[in-house]
Amino acid sequence: MAEEPIIRFEDVHKAFGSRQVLSGLDLDVQQGETFAIMGPSGCGKSVTLRHVIGLLKPDRGRVLVEGNDMARIGRKELRELRSRMGYVFQEAALLNWLSAGDNVALPLRETTDMPEEEIVERVRDKLALVHVPDVYDKMPGELSGGMKKRVGLARALVTDPEIVLYDEPTAGLDPEIAASINQLIRELGEGLRVTALVVTHHIGCVKIVADRVGLLDGGRLHFVSTPVEFLSSSEPRLVRFLGDRMD
Amino acid sequence: MKSLFASFLADVGYQLELLVQVLVRLGSIARRRELIADQLFQAGIKVVHVVLLVGLFIGMIVALQTGIELSRFGQQDKIGTIVALSMAREMGPFITATILAATVGSALAAEIGTMAVSEELAALEVMSVDRVSFLVLPRVVSLAVMCPALTVVCDTIGIIGGGFIAESQLNVGLSLYYDSALEALQGGGWWLDLPKDVYSGLIKSFAFGVVVSIISCAAGLRATSGALGVGNATRKAVRDSIIAIIVSNYFLSWLFFQE
Numbered sequence: 001m002a003e004e005p006i007i008r009f010e011d012v013h014k015a016f017g018s019r020q021v022l023s024g025l026d027l028d029v030q031q032g033e034t035f036a037i038m039g040p041s042g043c044g045k046s047v048t049l050r051h052v053i054g055l056l057k058p059d060r061g062r063v064l065v066e067g068n069d070m071a072r073i074g075r076k077e078l079r080e081l082r083s084r085m086g087y088v089f090q091e092a093a094l095l096n097w098l099s100a101g102d103n104v105a106l107p108l109r110e111t112t113d114m115p116e117e118e119i120v121e122r123v124r125d126k127l128a129l130v131h132v133p134d135v136y137d138k139m140p141g142e143l144s145g146g147m148k149k150r151v152g153l154a155r156a157l158v159t160d161p162e163i164v165l166y167d168e169p170t171a172g173l174d175p176e177i178a179a180s181i182n183q184l185i186r187e188l189g190e191g192l193r194v195t196a197l198v199v200t201h202h203i204g205c206v207k208i209v210a211d212r213v214g215l216l217d218g219g220r221l222h223f224v225s226t227p228v229e230f231l232s233s234s235e236p237r238l239v240r241f242l243g244d245r246m247d
Numbered sequence: 248m249k250s251l252f253a254s255f256l257a258d259v260g261y262q263l264e265l266l267v268q269v270l271v272r273l274g275s276i277a278r279r280r281e282l283i284a285d286q287l288f289q290a291g292i293k294v295v296h297v298v299l300l301v302g303l304f305i306g307m308i309v310a311l312q313t314g315i316e317l318s319r320f321g322q323q324d325k326i327g328t329i330v331a332l333s334m335a336r337e338m339g340p341f342i343t344a345t346i347l348a349a350t351v352g353s354a355l356a357a358e359i360g361t362m363a364v365s366e367e368l369a370a371l372e373v374m375s376v377d378r379v380s381f382l383v384l385p386r387v388v389s390l391a392v393m394c395p396a397l398t399v400v401c402d403t404i405g406i407i408g409g410g411f412i413a414e415s416q417l418n419v420g421l422s423l424y425y426d427s428a429l430e431a432l433q434g435g436g437w438w439l440d441l442p443k444d445v446y447s448g449l450i451k452s453f454a455f456g457v458v459v460s461i462i463s464c465a466a467g468l469r470a471t472s473g474a475l476g477v478g479n480a481t482r483k484a485v486r487d488s489i490i491a492i493i494v495s496n497y498f499l500s501w502l503f504f505q506e
Contacts, residue, residue, distance in 0.1 A: 050369075053373050055369055055372065055373065079375045082373060082374070082375045083375055085373075087370070087373045089366050089369070089370060090366075091365065091366060093365060093366040093367050093369065093370035094367070094370075095362070095367055095370075095371075096361075096367075106374060106376060107374040107375070107376070110374065110375070110376045110377070110381070111374070111375050111376070155370075155374075
């Protein structure tokens with residue numbers, strides 16, 4: 001019998017005013033799988049991620065995470081579920097009045113009883129993991145865009161989540177750092193069986209991290225397949241989309 | 248007109264809901280002491296020079312305007328009593344709250360509004376951080392404490408400013424001015440032996456501090472649409488705070504001083 005998917009979208013519709021963003025989206029992500037979503041700007045990739053973590057509710061259809069309907073889940077259950085999820089925001093979304101270290105430590109300080117020494121040690125480990133070991137005391141305003149991004153990634157990983165949602169994890173990073181972040185996402189998936197949903201424009205990212213990939217267009221996923229099949233497809237729509245992105 | 252009224256009701260409903268959420272979380276004050284201390288500094292120390300300057304001139308204006316009329320009837324020796332009671336009852340609380348709305352309230356709305364449009368509030372939600380306890384409670388507590396404290400500063404400097412005018416423009420000796428002012432502000436009340444004129448002003452200040460902070464935080468939390476949205480939230484916070492200060496001032500004054 002097939003394993004129940006960790007993340008499931010069932011005929012999800014979402015509109016903002018008169019603009020229909022998702023139109024019957026179906027998606028299954030299995031435990032330990034890394035699924036990448038590609039698509040043109042404004043096609044609803046980030047909106048899809050936001051449904052998974054309960055920041056948005058569908059107008060129609062269901063979003064299930066570990067079997068929980070995210071539109072009907074209780075507040076306490078949602079908090080518990082979110083404590084096992086991480087979210088990497090496109091623009092990092094660091095709190096400007098907290099240092100990088102305090103930003104990363106925030107979920108641990110606010111939602112756990114972990115001793116302060118242990119929190120500091122864990123935060124330093126995660127900052128080292130994303131290649132910014134020396135920014136603990138720096139304020140977000142002192143960091144470059146790429147460094148902020150990595151601090152945001154460290155914050156998403158600090159609770160050792162079972163599900164991680166990445167919104168453009170390598171956008172704005174130089175190729176060397178982007179490759180190491182891609183490798184890190186891959187290792188989390190393979191070694192720790194972390195389930196991941198990755199929104200990206202980078203083919204390099206898809207090649208390294210994804211087990212499966214799909215093109216979100218017109219509010220639905222198309223051409224869901226392995227990265228090799230996806231990138232070598234001769235479907236005109238896909239060729240048109242990938243045409244100028246072959247990195 | 249109908250949509251304006253609906254929008255007004257939605258705003259008031261959201262503000263009341265936020266107030267209730269803050270009241271429910273008052274038990275977290277000790278845990279948030281560092282954030283509260285920081286906000287006390289932002290809402291108090293950074294604003295005290297403005298309160299001193301404005302309070303001084305308000306006291307001088309009250310003394311000058313009423314003193315000129317009183318002197319026509321040979322009653323200028325009452326100027327100390329009038330300035331003291333005017334500052335304690337109305338001018339001190341109102342001016343201080345208005346200064347806080349314009350300086351601290353606008354900053355609160357802009358700060359939280361910027362967090363809203365840059366996804367920082369969404370990040371807090373994703374991390375299961377209680378944003379009312381983390382962001383709103385420290386700001387409400389600090390303004391509820393600092394507004395009465397700064398009102399005392401405003402009252403005091405206003406009375407001192409009135410003294411300058413009494414002596415220099417109205418030929419009232421400083422000792423007579425201060426004796427009558429202090430006499431007006433002593434004894435006869437049920438709370439800390441303060442007269443109703445003083446404690447009513449302090450209670451009003453406390454209420455104004457809560458009103459300004461709740462309205463400003465609510466405006467920031469509901470900000471949308473980038474920099475334009477932050478600008479709108481800031482404008483709305485100051486406008487609504489000043490209206491709420493004036494309206495609540497009337498009802499609180501009526502409550503304290505109705506015959």
